Amino acid sequence: MIELRGITRDFDVGGRPVHAVRGVDLTIEPGDHLSIMGPSGSGKSTLLHIIGCLDRPSAGTYRLGGQDVTHLDERALSRIRGRKIGFVFQFYHLVPRMTAAQNVELPMVFAGVERVERRQRVARALASVGLSERVAHRPDQLSGGERQRVAIARAIVLDPEVLLADEPTGNLDTTSGREVVELLEAMNAGGLTLLVVTHDPAIAMRARRQTRMVDGRLEGGSQA
Amino acid sequence: MNADDVLVFSAGALRGHRLRTGLSLLGVGIGVCAVVLLTSLGEGARRYVTAEFASLGTNLLIVLPGKTETTGMAPVIGGVPHDLTVEDAEALERQVRQIRKLAPLSVGTAAAQFGERSREITIVGTTAAMLGVRRLRLQSGQYLPEGAERDRAVCVIGAKLQSELFPSRNPLGAMLRLGDERYRIIGVMAPRGMSMGMDMDEVVHIPVVRHLRMFNRRSLFRILVDAGSHDSIEPARTAILRVLTERHDDEEDVTVLTQDAVLSAFGRILGMLTAALTGIAAISLSVAGIGIMNVMLVSVSERTREIGLLKALGASRGQVLAMFLVEAAIIATAGGVAGLGVAFVATRAFAVVYPAFPIDPPAWAVVAALGVSVSVGIVFGALPARRAARLDPVAALTRR
Numbered sequence: 274m275i276e277l278r279g280i281t282r283d284f285d286v287g288g289r290p291v292h293a294v295r296g297v298d299l300t301i302e303p304g305d306h307l308s309i310m311g312p313s314g315s316g317k318s319t320l321l322h323i324i325g326c327l328d329r330p331s332a333g334t335y336r337l338g339g340q341d342v343t344h345l346d347e348r349a350l351s352r353i354r355g356r357k358i359g360f361v362f363q364f365y366h367l368v369p370r371m372t373a374a375q376n377v378e379l380p381m382v383f384a385g386v387e388r389v390e391r392r393q394r395v396a397r398a399l400a401s402v403g404l405s406e407r408v409a410h411r412p413d414q415l416s417g418g419e420r421q422r423v424a425i426a427r428a429i430v431l432d433p434e435v436l437l438a439d440e441p442t443g444n445l446d447t448t449s450g451r452e453v454v455e456l457l458e459a460m461n462a463g464g465l466t467l468l469v470v471t472h473d474p475a476i477a478m479r480a481r482r483q484t485r486m487v488d489g490r491l492e493g494g495s496q497a
Numbered sequence: 498m499n500a501d502d503v504l505v506f507s508a509g510a511l512r513g514h515r516l517r518t519g520l521s522l523l524g525v526g527i528g529v530c531a532v533v534l535l536t537s538l539g540e541g542a543r544r545y546v547t548a549e550f551a552s553l554g555t556n557l558l559i560v561l562p563g564k565t566e567t568t569g570m571a572p573v574i575g576g577v578p579h580d581l582t583v584e585d586a587e588a589l590e591r592q593v594r595q596i597r598k599l600a601p602l603s604v605g606t607a608a609a610q611f612g613e614r615s616r617e618i619t620i621v622g623t624t625a626a627m628l629g630v631r632r633l634r635l636q637s638g639q640y641l642p643e644g645a646e647r648d649r650a651v652c653v654i655g656a657k658l659q660s661e662l663f664p665s666r667n668p669l670g671a672m673l674r675l676g677d678e679r680y681r682i683i684g685v686m687a688p689r690g691m692s693m694g695m696d697m698d699e700v701v702h703i704p705v706v707r708h709l710r711m712f713n714r715r716s717l718f719r720i721l722v723d724a725g726s727h728d729s730i731e732p733a734r735t736a737i738l739r740v741l742t743e744r745h746d747d748e749e750d751v752t753v754l755t756q757d758a759v760l761s762a763f764g765r766i767l768g769m770l771t772a773a774l775t776g777i778a779a780i781s782l783s784v785a786g787i788g789i790m791n792v793m794l795v796s797v798s799e800r801t802r803e804i805g806l807l808k809a810l811g812a813s814r815g816q817v818l819a820m821f822l823v824e825a826a827i828i829a830t831a832g833g834v835a836g837l838g839v840a841f842v843a844t845r846a847f848a849v850v851y852p853a854f855p856i857d858p859p860a861w862a863v864v865a866a867l868g869v870s871v872s873v874g875i876v877f878g879a880l881p882a883r884r885a886a887r888l889d890p891v892a893a894l895t896r897r
């Protein structure tokens with residue numbers, strides 16, 4: 274359960290304030306599937322970073338699973354990022370020197386999961402994205418679509434509550450883009466809350482709820 | 498995240514950047530190697546000199562005629578120093594109870610001849626006590642006789658003289674002509690090399706009374722005194738001065754040198770040398786540390802996106818800090834161990850080329866070099882690691 278109330282994020286650029294997000298109210302029920310569209314620079318990524326506890330709002334309150342996380346310290350935020358949130362980025366963000374399995378293992382390393390359990394979860398996560406055959410491949414030995422599937426496996430390996438995807442298909446051709454979207458939707462069907470930022474209307478239309486962000490404001494999402 | 502996870506991650510990161518890692522390892526290695534080699538050389542020099550002096554006899558006092566030390570008083574005007582005679586030596590032996598052994602010494606050069614062979618040679622006049630006072634060893638035969646026999650026309654020759662004058666026969670019992678007299682060879686000294694400015698292997702020893710007569714002298718060159726123990730050096734020196742002043746019409750006209758004073762002066766100088774070398778080496782080690790810092794700073798800025806990602810995946814500041822600190826520590830430790838290895842091989846090689854020089858690296862230097870290099874790594878790694886830990890995850894992630 275995600276509850277945003279009056280979320281604002283201002284940046285200071287050379288003394289002039291930039292209002293990236295202006296008073297967003299948004300409630301996302303567990304297991305929901307929400308898409309955010311909108312022109313470039315409208316504040317989609319900024320909002321996603323706040324929801325993912327990577328960034329803090331300048332004003333407003335944010336409750337995640339009933340807990341007010343607006344004023345938590347760094348340490349608590351990093352725990353939430355590790356345990357409750359899964360990120361999928363446009364540029365995959367895999368560590369190039371590590372194999373697919375090692376990349377998927379990373380969040381569990383930081384969360385202090387036992388080694389035996391890690392191995393089991395890595396195998397399960399890679400199997401769920403159909404990459405059991407690519408366990409020992411490094412990112413440069415994988416296609417774009419495969420890389421994004423490794424990133425998805427990494428995002429869901431600790432069974433988070435929310436999966437945040439920022440233009441997950443932005444770098445992929447239509448076929449592998451569709452594969453990735455179907456994979457994300459399968460995760461959502463399994464009960465995971467899914468939030469997708471995209472420029473592709475076809476992908477946005479597949480979401481249960483569709484919202485649009487324009488100039489820092491969210492349209493169509495605040496009815497809940 | 499437990500310790501071995503940190504280690505695995507950091508080692509993996511280092512392996513992922515081989516050239517950078519290699520260069521910083523090289524920097525630390527050279528630093529540690531320099532510390533160990535330079536201190537080894539300094540310590541070796543000190544030990545070498547100390548050992549040379551010790552081989553002379555550590556509790557040695559040397560009495561020489563004339564006042565060579567500046568005493569602060571006005572020099573004795575017109576005072577011709579008294580001779581330092583054999584009788585003086587005998588009086589000292591009788592009257593100074595701190596003296597364990599005493600050997601008079603007179604030195605001169607004369608022609609030595611055996612059969613057809615002849616050469617100029619350094620001749621030393623002394624007594625049987627010289628053997629113990631100077632810790633000389635015989636190769637064969639015996640040393641100068643004692644007691645009633647002591648003025649007999651016998652001699653002991655150095656090792657090199659034996660091989661030059663008697664290449665093919667046993668010299669013992671042969672007659673050697675020194676100046677106008679014939680001496681029976683009764684002993685051959687073991688090889689000794691340079692000592693007190695003479696090549697001891699080319700010296701002939703004869704009884705001191707005969708020596709003074711041969712060169713028509715009254716005064717000895719030196720009296721060498723073995724005080725027996727370190728504690729009796731100073732009392733012996735005072736007593737010697739008192740006895741000789743009394744015998745020389747109340748004029749203090751001899752000088753007593755102690756081995757100790759010379760030795761500690763040398764020790765101080767060489768200790769300073771070692772300190773200076775250590776300082777230079779320490780500088781090279783801190784240069785290596787700054788090298789580590791540079792490499793780590795470059796690494797942090799190159800891996801900004803990675804750090805952002807790690808934070809997005811749940812890494813806390815402490816964990817990021819630990820990973821980068823451990824990277825620096827691995828470089829410092831591995832570089833340090835490699836440097837030690839190279840230094841070890843180098844000192845072994847040096848020991849093979851110069852066997853006489855004691856080059857063993859001092860234990861304190863090995864421990865210090867390793868300790869310092871690891872702490873240098875951690876200290877200089879701290880700044881980049883802190884920078885990494887404090888990176889804003891969003892800014893780091895979205896950097897292109």
Ligand SMILES: Nc1ncnc2c1ncn2[C@@H]1O[C@H](COP(=O)(O)OP(=O)(O)OP(=O)(O)O)[C@@H](O)[C@H]1O
Binds near residue numbers: 315892
């Ligand atoms: N760190 C920052 N400092 C200053 N301004 C920023 C910063 N991050 C974002 N902005 C500004 O905030 C606004 C929203 O940026 P954001 O990245 O959220 O847009 P977006 O909707 O994700 O765009 P795109 O579709 O191109 O990814 C932009 O005008 C951007 O310039």
Ligand SMILES: [Mg+2]
Binds near residue numbers: 317318319439
């Ligand atoms: Mg964006």
